[in-house]
Structure formats: structure tokens, C-alpha cells
Amino acid sequence: MASLRTLVRTPFVVSRRWLSTGGAATQAKAGEGSGEAVPERKNKGRVAAKVPARLELKEGKRYLWCACGYSKNQPFCDGTHIWRRWSLKIKQTPVFFKAPATKTYALCTCKQTNKPPYCDGAHRRKEVQEAVIE
Numbered sequence: 001m002a003s004l005r006t007l008v009r010t011p012f013v014v015s016r017r018w019l020s021t022g023g024a025a026t027q028a029k030a031g032e033g034s035g036e037a038v039p040e041r042k043n044k045g046r047v048a049a050k051v052p053a054r055l056e057l058k059e060g061k062r063y064l065w066c067a068c069g070y071s072k073n074q075p076f077c078d079g080t081h082i083w084r085r086w087s088l089k090i091k092q093t094p095v096f097f098k099a100p101a102t103k104t105y106a107l108c109t110c111k112q113t114n115k116p117p118y119c120d121g122a123h124r125r126k127e128v129q130e131a132v133i134e
Contacts, residue, residue, distance in 0.1 A: 053109050067092040077094035081093060112128055
């Protein structure tokens with residue numbers, strides 16, 4: 001698998017902005033296994049698939065989950081949000097996260113989850129099932 005640096009060449013300005021706002025790592029930890037109510041995420045990406053991707057992730061390894069839904073490498077980011085931002089009007093940015101343990105995880109591909117990058121069953125909702133996948 002390609003390294004994170006070659007996978008996405010994020011401009012420094014975008015990286016610095018993510019770090020100054022708490023970063024995507026904070027989003028990935030929110031509500032994961034805590035039993036707390038997770039606030040509704042606004043500005044969700046387009047539906048890339050209607051079922052989660054079940055993948056084995058390695059403990060401590062950093063991953064970059066696609067939040068916009070336009071990546072050709074779902075559920076991971078390939079940089080489409082950077083290069084096609086203006087033509088597609090993409091406002092979402094990817095979520096960096098580390099797998100807490102080596103095991104199989106269900107990563108959201110419908111992009112409607114409130115616990116990114118993990119699936120919370122949002123793909124079962126009627127509006128997601130009726131969505132047209134391009």
C-alpha cells in the first residue's frame with residue numbers, strides 16, 4: 001500500500017488549518033465506543049456505496065478516510081477533494097485516524113455516519129438506499 005504522503009498530497013495550508021481546529025483525529029475519536037450521544041454531522045459527502053467496507057486495519061497505523069465520497073479508492077482518500085474541489089463544489093476534507101487495535105472494522109462508505117470513519121448504520125436509512133450512485 002502506498003504511504004500516506006504519496007496517497008494524498010495535501011497543501012500545507014489545509015494541514016495547518018486541520019491542526020488549528022482540533023484536526024480530524026478529534027472527529028474520529030468522538031463517540032467511538034463511549035456510549036455518548038454524537039451530534040449530527042452537517043455537510044456530509046455524497047453516497048459512494050450503500051454498504052460499509054469491512055477491512056482489517058493494523059494497530060497504530062494512520063489512515064485517511066474519504067469524507068467527500070468522490071475518491072476512487074473508497075473508503076480511503078485519493079486527493080479528489082483537492083484537485084476537483086471547484087468543479088464539484090466539494091467542501092468535505094478527509095479524516096485522519098489510527099486504528100486502536102488490529103482487527104476488522106466496518107468503515108462507512110455512504111458518508112452519512114455521525115461517527116466518522118466508522119459505520120453507525122446510517123446506510124440503512126431510506127434516503128441513503130434511494131440515493132443514486134454515480
